[in-house]
Amino acid sequence: MFLLKKVLLNGKEQDILINGNQICRIDDDIENDEAEVIVCQNKAILPSFCNTHTHASMMFLRGIGEDKELFSWLNEDIWPREAKLTPEMIYHLSRFALLEMIKTGTTLFADMYFYPQETIRAVQDMGIRGAVSFLGMDFFNASKAQIQAAEMETFLNQKAPSDRIIKGLSCHAIYTTSKPLFLKAKELATKYNTFLHIHSSETNQEINDCLKAHHCRPVQLLRQWGVLGGQTVLAHCLHLDEDEIRTLAETKTVIAHCPSSAFKLNSGQMDLQKYLDAGIKVTLGTDGVSSNNSLSMLWEMKLAALSAKNKANNISAGKVNDIFQIATRNGFEAFGLNAGEIAVGKLADFILVDLNNVFLMPNHNLISNMIYAADSSCITDVFCNGAPVMRNRIIPNETEIKDHFNQIVSFFR
Numbered sequence: 220m221f222l223l224k225k226v227l228l229n230g231k232e233q234d235i236l237i238n239g240n241q242i243c244r245i246d247d248d249i250e251n252d253e254a255e256v257i258v259c260q261n262k263a264i265l266p267s268f269c270n271t272h273t274h275a276s277m278m279f280l281r282g283i284g285e286d287k288e289l290f291s292w293l294n295e296d297i298w299p300r301e302a303k304l305t306p307e308m309i310y311h312l313s314r315f316a317l318l319e320m321i322k323t324g325t326t327l328f329a330d331m332y333f334y335p336q337e338t339i340r341a342v343q344d345m346g347i348r349g350a351v352s353f354l355g356m357d358f359f360n361a362s363k364a365q366i367q368a369a370e371m372e373t374f375l376n377q378k379a380p381s382d383r384i385i386k387g388l389s390c391h392a393i394y395t396t397s398k399p400l401f402l403k404a405k406e407l408a409t410k411y412n413t414f415l416h417i418h419s420s421e422t423n424q425e426i427n428d429c430l431k432a433h434h435c436r437p438v439q440l441l442r443q444w445g446v447l448g449g450q451t452v453l454a455h456c457l458h459l460d461e462d463e464i465r466t467l468a469e470t471k472t473v474i475a476h477c478p479s480s481a482f483k484l485n486s487g488q489m490d491l492q493k494y495l496d497a498g499i500k501v502t503l504g505t506d507g508v509s510s511n512n513s514l515s516m517l518w519e520m521k522l523a524a525l526s527a528k529n530k531a532n533n534i535s536a537g538k539v540n541d542i543f544q545i546a547t548r549n550g551f552e553a554f555g556l557n558a559g560e561i562a563v564g565k566l567a568d569f570i571l572v573d574l575n576n577v578f579l580m581p582n583h584n585l586i587s588n589m590i591y592a593a594d595s596s597c598i599t600d601v602f603c604n605g606a607p608v609m610r611n612r613i614i615p616n617e618t619e620i621k622d623h624f625n626q627i628v629s630f631f632r
C-alpha cells in the first residue's frame with residue numbers, strides 16, 4: 220500500500236492512497252499507518268502512457284542504415300541482422316527497450332515481433348504491462364500459414380504469467396500475410412477474446428497494390444475479410460478515404476498513430492483531427508526504433524500535435540487534451556484496461572513529474588508542458604499496477620541490462 224502525500228492533481232494538492240493495484244482513495248488529507256508514505260512536494264501525478272505500436276527488440280538497430288531507400292535498407296541492413304537473432308537475445312533486447320519506456324513514462328506497450336515468449340519474460344521481469352502478440356507473416360506460403368496458425372493457438376493457450384501480460388495476435392500486413400492466416404487469426408482472437416494487431420494503409424504503394432490485386436482499398440479488404448472490430452488495432456492508417464474512415468468509426472476499430480515513423484519513412488501524414496471528429500478510436504505508438512528512433516511517448520505526443528495542426532491547416536486541430544488522451548486513456552481502453560486516468564477505482568498506472576524541472580516551469584498548463592516542453596528528466600517515478608518500477612529515476616538492474624545489450628550490439632558489429 221502506498222500513500223502519496225500532497226501531490227498535485229488537476230491543479231490541487233491531494234493525498235492519494237494506492238491499495239493493491241488500484242487507486243482507492245483521493246482526499247485532502249489521508250492518514251494510513253500501513254501504507255508506505257511518499258512525500259510528493261513539488262510533484263504532480265499524471266496517468267502513464269500506453270504505446271500501442273512498437274517492435275521493442277529492434278533496439279540494436281537504432282541508427283543503422285539511416286536515410287536509405289526502404290527496400291535497400293531492409294535488404295542490406297535490417298533483415299540480414301534479424302535473421303541472426305536468438306530467443307535469448309530477444310529477452311535482453313526487450314529488457315533494454317523497457318528501460319527506455321519506463322524512463323519516458325510508459326507502462327503498457329503493444330508489441331509485434333518474433334519470439335513473443337521472450338518479450339513476455341522481459342515484461343514480467345521489468346514490472347510493466349505488455350500486449351504481446353504472436354506474429355503471423357507467411358509470405359503467402361500455405362504450409363507456413365498452417366504452421367503459424369497452429370503456433371498462434373499454442374501461444375494463446377499457454378497461461379500468461381501475470382495480469383500484466385495481455386497475449387494477442389498480429390498479422391503483419393496484407394502484403395506479407397495471406398487471407399487464410401488473417402481469417403484464422405481473427406477466429407482465434409475472437410475465441411480467446413483478445414486483440415489482433417495489423418500494419419495497414421501505411422504507404423501509397425500499399426494502397427495502389429491492393430487496388431490492383433483486390434479492386435478495393437486495404438481497410439475495405441479487411442472489412443470484407445471480417446477482421447475489423449473493437450479488438451483490432453491497425454498501425455499507421457495514413458491513407459484512408461471517406462468510406463474507410465466511416466468503416467473504422469462504425470466498427471470501433473482502433474488506430475495506432477505513429478507520426479515519427481510516418482515522417483521519418485516519408486510514408487504520409489495523418490489527418491488526425493478528421494479521424495477524431497469522425498469518432499475513430501485513435502491511440503498513439505512509437506513504432507520500432509529503426510524508424511523513429513526513440514520509444515518516448517513525450518516526443519510522439521508533440522509530433523502528433525504539430526502534425527495534426529499542419530495537416531488540417533487549423534491551429535485548433537490536435538488540442539492538448541485530445542493528444543494527451545490518445546497517448547493515455549485511449550490506449551489502455553483499447554486493450555481492455557481501466558487505466559489512463561487518475562481517479563478512484565482506476566488501475567494505479569501513473570507517473571510523478573518534478574514541477575521544479577525547467578521544462579515544466581511555469582505550470583500554467585501541465586498537459587501542454589508535457590506535450591510541448593517535457594523530456595524524460597521531468598519524470599521521477601513510474602508506477603504500474605500499484606507497484607513502483609522506477610523510484611527517483613532509479614530502475615533496478617539497469618547496469619546489468621545495459622551490459623547484456625552492449626554484448627549483443629558487439630555481436631552484430
Ligand SMILES: [Zn+2]
Nearest residue numbers: 418454506507
Ligand atoms: Zn510497425
